[in-house]
Amino acid sequence: MAKKIELLGSTGSIGTQTLEIVRMHQERFEVSVLAAGENVGLLEKQINEFKPKIAIIGSKEDCDRLKANITTSTRILYGFEGIKEAIYDGEADLVINALVGSRGLGPTCQAIEAGKNIALANKESLVSGGQLVMSLADKHNVTIIPVDSEHSAIFQCLQGEKSLALKKIILTASGGPFRKMTKSQIEEMGVKEALKHPNWSMGSKITIDSATMMNKGLEIIEAVWLFNIALENIEVVVHPQSIIHSMVEFHDTSVIAQLGLPDMKVPIQFALSYPNRLPNNLASLSLTDICTLTFEKTDEDRFPCLRLAKEAQKIGKTMPCVLTKANDMLVEAFLNEKIGFYGLSDSIERLMHKHNPCEYHSLDDLLEVEAWVESTLCF
């Protein structure tokens, strides 16, 4: 029987690639829910092709437009209330959360509370609310399958292994487009340069996060929660070729790594097919074609976001939520050319100093913290 999937963020980079995987394996996957934000044209095409039971678009206006246009029997809803309704009403076996930024947190919590396994591409859910998300997942016996290439790599490396034997996680980082530049050169870099990722084709938010290396900082925090490992046992290694997607070291010193060409369709497919693997027609890795893999240390002076993320997680409580929300807003400001490259990390650092971290117990607690960030952040 086909696995029913609910795809949140269907018109983004992960969303469209997820649908490519579904196209490759039509007998195995059935799309029951599609949710998008603003790209109503693409969502309409997707509805016509995949004929989901429910589709959600960001605004009421677009919802009315869609209703008028589509010919399928799909129910059309809108906004986060629509996503919530679809999650609780839907019959999905797997929710793929490919929403961008901190807005992914609510749907992650809702999907878990609805008892649905999650393929999680939205790392911000775990960074902001890791403690809440993991305790909910535990309570509702839900499996969180990472979609991020690094965390998918680690998840794959840990298959068949005992978690007690895990000593260290080695996250690889491409280093982004500014890897070889000095601090003063980086300072001059704008949106155009930051959007040129050397290896991965991704959405603009994560591409900017890669340039600042905040992405790797968020991934460290994500790994802490997903793999129940201490922050100090996670190492980041710069690996410009993006062939080794991450590694784990066991307490016998044996290291297991997952490798492949940089193609998000591999971790997406693994998350969809887990616990199985499915054959596909994607290109295979040939190490004799690539010839050389290199490794460098990270530099937190040139890439302060990496340091800020670690500091936020060390402080814990609501601090990672502040980091995530502030970063979301500042990436947008950078994309709109309102701030420069280091303006982003400077603003986050100032805001972290202002914030008084406290324990949180619910999604509402975190939404309150996000509201504080919105009202306080200045740049």
Next chain:
Amino acid sequence: MAKKIELLGSTGSIGTQTLEIVRMHQERFEVSVLAAGENVGLLEKQINEFKPKIAIIGSKEDCDRLKANITTSTRILYGFEGIKEAIYDGEADLVINALVGSRGLGPTCQAIEAGKNIALANKESLVSGGQLVMSLADKHNVTIIPVDSEHSAIFQCLQGEKSLALKKIILTASGGPFRKMTKSQIEEMGVKEALKHPNWSMGSKITIDSATMMNKGLEIIEAVWLFNIALENIEVVVHPQSIIHSMVEFHDTSVIAQLGLPDMKVPIQFALSYPNRLPNNLASLSLTDICTLTFEKTDEDRFPCLRLAKEAQKIGKTMPCVLTKANDMLVEAFLNEKIGFYGLSDSIERLMHKHNPCEYHSLDDLLEVEAWVESTLCF
């Protein structure tokens, strides 16, 4: 309760490193049998330290000498009959077969028939008699855990994975000491040069096999049997740093690799502790210290043993047994400076042309083939 081990080849490179592991984890492992060939002095020390129930030395003469010297209650036997008796009488949970060359085949078969799991460092057992060994293992429900670093790597990569998903095995090879030389340069190389392995500290037989790359040829055949994979789905990649010990590719294009510093104690310990991993104080890999990993294609013109091994396995039947036994004898001839580097592969090729391969059904069938090699091989 401690795992009782029976160590065949206790005074060799793998044997002494196995005992180092036992020393590190004295509460977990108990040595019940030690077997050695000629190094009676070292065996005596090992008997005094590990107090096995049974010890075996090669000759009756050395056996008498040992009996006179030791103060423990260890029973002293000799020769292959002694090993056989110890295997059938002993109470071991695991037999570690670290014998050198084709002489390992008999004890491998006997251990399986006695229903004992095997940690197999003697690849020649599988190369010569893979079909027999694997069908016996199946019949007696015995697990064969590879000790070879490459096969241990593959075995580790396959943990928790479904064998149906396996598409390809990528065996890494250091390339040996003559990797960068031309054919005419290699032709001039003698024993001294061939014994200088760039990365691994090993016994002389396997070090010469690494220089000729016959070792990699034998490993291809070993992998065919251990992992039930077609010859054409095994690729050899030259990786001079010996950090990635081997890899598997699954049918979703995901590649899993095992990495570490080149230290045989890691795969030895894994074979001993399997299905668990044990902490140890061995040095950890640091990729930022190593900086660069490189990969090259193999060259069967300069290293014809690689081609001969594949041809022998393609022909199948008794041909790989001929290859193994001839190689054993010719490595000894090379070590004794009776033949040159390419004399070894030339002799094997001539012998393979002379041999009329036939089906085999028992250890005796294979011993007969080995006797034919002994009487026919000329160099």
